[in-house]
Amino acid sequence: MNVFYEVIKKKKSLIVLYILTGIVISMLSALSIHYFQRLLDGFGAHALSVSTIVIYSLIMVASCAVNYLDNQPDTKIQNFIYLDLKLLALKKMSTINYLDYQKLGMGKLVQQIENGAAAGKNILYGFYFNLVRDIIPNVILSLVFIGMIDLRIMMLVIAGYVIVFFVTNLILKYLYKIKKSILIHEELLNKYLVRGLMELVVFRVNKRFGEELRKSENASEEITDAKTKMVMIHELFFTVFALLVILIKIIVIIYSFISSNLSVGEIVALIAFLDKAYQPIAVFNVLYVQYKLDKVAFERYMDILQLPDDKNLGSGESCAVIEGDIRFAEVDFSYEGNEIFKGLSFHIPPKSTAAFVGESGSGKSTIIKQIAGLIKPDGGRIGIDGKDLSKMNLQSYYDYISYTSQESPVFDGTLKENIVFDSIVPEQDIINVLERVGLKEFYENLPKGLDTQIGERGVMMSGGERQRLALARLYFQKARIVILDEATSAMDNLTEEYVMENLMEFLKDRTTIIVAHRLNTVRNADNIYVLKHGEIAANGRFEDLLQNSSYFKELWNANSHNTVAAMYS
Numbered sequence: 280m281n282v283f284y285e286v287i288k289k290k291k292s293l294i295v296l297y298i299l300t301g302i303v304i305s306m307l308s309a310l311s312i313h314y315f316q317r318l319l320d321g322f323g324a325h326a327l328s329v330s331t332i333v334i335y336s337l338i339m340v341a342s343c344a345v346n347y348l349d350n351q352p353d354t355k356i357q358n359f360i361y362l363d364l365k366l367l368a369l370k371k372m373s374t375i376n377y378l379d380y381q382k383l384g385m386g387k388l389v390q391q392i393e394n395g396a397a398a399g400k401n402i403l404y405g406f407y408f409n410l411v412r413d414i415i416p417n418v419i420l421s422l423v424f425i426g427m428i429d430l431r432i433m434m435l436v437i438a439g440y441v442i443v444f445f446v447t448n449l450i451l452k453y454l455y456k457i458k459k460s461i462l463i464h465e466e467l468l469n470k471y472l473v474r475g476l477m478e479l480v481v482f483r484v485n486k487r488f489g490e491e492l493r494k495s496e497n498a499s500e501e502i503t504d505a506k507t508k509m510v511m512i513h514e515l516f517f518t519v520f521a522l523l524v525i526l527i528k529i530i531v532i533i534y535s536f537i538s539s540n541l542s543v544g545e546i547v548a549l550i551a552f553l554d555k556a557y558q559p560i561a562v563f564n565v566l567y568v569q570y571k572l573d574k575v576a577f578e579r580y581m582d583i584l585q586l587p588d589d590k591n592l593g594s595g596e597s598c599a600v601i602e603g604d605i606r607f608a609e610v611d612f613s614y615e616g617n618e619i620f621k622g623l624s625f626h627i628p629p630k631s632t633a634a635f636v637g638e639s640g641s642g643k644s645t646i647i648k649q650i651a652g653l654i655k656p657d658g659g660r661i662g663i664d665g666k667d668l669s670k671m672n673l674q675s676y677y678d679y680i681s682y683t684s685q686e687s688p689v690f691d692g693t694l695k696e697n698i699v700f701d702s703i704v705p706e707q708d709i710i711n712v713l714e715r716v717g718l719k720e721f722y723e724n725l726p727k728g729l730d731t732q733i734g735e736r737g738v739m740m741s742g743g744e745r746q747r748l749a750l751a752r753l754y755f756q757k758a759r760i761v762i763l764d765e766a767t768s769a770m771d772n773l774t775e776e777y778v779m780e781n782l783m784e785f786l787k788d789r790t791t792i793i794v795a796h797r798l799n800t801v802r803n804a805d806n807i808y809v810l811k812h813g814e815i816a817a818n819g820r821f822e823d824l825l826q827n828s829s830y831f832k833e834l835w836n837a838n839s840h841n842t843v844a845a846m847y848s
């Protein structure tokens with residue numbers, strides 16, 4: 280599997296060392312039984328040699344030392360496999376086709392990645408590595424040493440293996456079904472959990488928690504029952520297996536007694552080797568069953584990794600957006616057959632401010648995502664500085680655009696880091712910007728000023744403060760095209776007016792695109808596009824629209840505040 284190769288290739292030498300150490304441990308273990316047999320026979324015959332005692336002791340000491348040293352690669356390998364698989368999922372998110380990403384539910388996705396990474400670790404580390412460095416060497420060495428004592432007993436042991444494999448395959452089919460049900464219910468449970476954590480206020484006030492808890496309890500009961508069933512089936516297998524080994528041991532003892540051609544040392548060694556020959560097979564069976572079941576979880580993880588990438592992220596023409604000229608020419612777009620735009624055309628000249636307004640669902644966000652190259656048109660053309668966006672390399676395009684949404688993330692770090700990241704900027708410049716976004720007072724009240732920790736581990740910020748923090752970042756970016764998607768939605772009118780006035784002044788030589796529900800936000804835009812069901816119902820400056828577009832007036836009046844404002848205008 281390609282994904283395993285991706286993980287392994289980073290730590291090739293560590294893995295080779297780990298496999299070799301495993302083989303050495305198996306050899307030392309077999310040799311220790313062999314020399315123990317020689318010790319016993321030496322005792323019995325009163326002919327114990329010093330060299331046997333010395334070699335036996337050295338084997339035991341070496342075995343202790345290698346077992347201890349083995350912990351280091353062992354711990355490293357199992358952790359990095361698990362974590363690397365998680366990182367691969369994050370890497371996938373950085374290139375995944377946006378529309379496919381939208382279809383993935385967040386809670387389920389997190390659990391799918393969690394289960395998949397754990398399953399991948401079990402498959403690679405728990406199954407393949409165990410097989411190569413432990414199970415195969417132990418089985419081969421035990422059979423060789425048993426064969427050296429008696430070939431017929433070796434054949435009996437091999438016959439036992441066939442029975443074990445037969446039984447294992449029988450139970451596997453049944454376990455598959457149970458495992459799939461566990462995974463589905465675990466993903467569901469996680470979905471409810473994430474939803475409950477993220478929507479606490481909505482769920483509490485709307486009294487949704489009761490229903491969510493009921494569904495979660497059902498899922499949790501299904502998981503518990505299915506897991507218990509799986510353990511019981513596994514344990515039944517072990518019990519049958521232990522009985523089989525006991526039976527073979529009794530046959531060997533009776534056979535040795537009747538034929539009376541084996542020494543006490545040989546019988547003790549045979550019993551020990553029988554355990555060594557079967558123990559890895561028991562382990563193998565558990566691992567094999569687990570491997571097959573883990574494949575179910577791993578396939579679900581691979582489904583995510585195999586989702587298509589946005590092809591424009593890795594290929595296409597590199598570009599330099601100098602002007603910031605945006606042109607939609609006859610753009611068509613549908614979401615799975617549901618038509619959103621048909622022949623949509625408009626032009627946003629460089630260094631102008633364009634705004635998109637309109638009722639919910641009219642297509643504003645879809646246009647923004649198309650300008651950002653996330654959603655591709657089905658027909659028509661989007662031109663940036665005259666070049667076809669669908670032929671551009673988005674990685675180079677993203678050097679020139681910035682996107683700020685209403686959900687402004689606050690990162691774990693200081694106020695300064697949250698604004699300029701790791702750039703070196705004079706503190707006074709940051710303080711000046713904080714004033715322009717109306718956060719001066721907020722900053723002045725912070726215990727350590729710009730070095731105060733905010734976000735998860737520090738000061739919590741209100742929705743409006745977070746949005747102003749996100750806007751402060753814009754003052755330190757050099758994007759030619761700036762997208763503000765409901766970026767001031769959580770601010771009060773006065774604050775918004777102050778912040779936007781400063782920001783528009785700062786952005787006057789860039790192309791700025793604003794999406795807003797509150798029409799006040801876009802009052803000063805050069806061109807306002809009024810969208811209705813995916814079409815441009817009207818466009819122009821604010822005052823002109825108010826006079827000439829009945830639909831815009833309707834939108835303006837719809838807001839209670841605006842209604843009052845309109846009465847006095």
Ligand SMILES: Nc1ncnc2c1ncn2[C@@H]1O[C@H](COP(=O)(O)OP(=O)(O)OP(=O)(O)O)[C@@H](O)[C@H]1O
Pocket residue numbers: 381614615617619637638639640641642643644645646
């Ligand atoms: N991923 C999707 N799959 C299917 N339909 C979608 C998807 N995203 C949006 N839509 C539909 O496309 C239409 C336009 O959605 P869009 O998000 O662009 O509207 P909007 O004007 O930004 O709405 P709002 O103001 O509520 O954010 C809506 O009818 C919406 O239901």
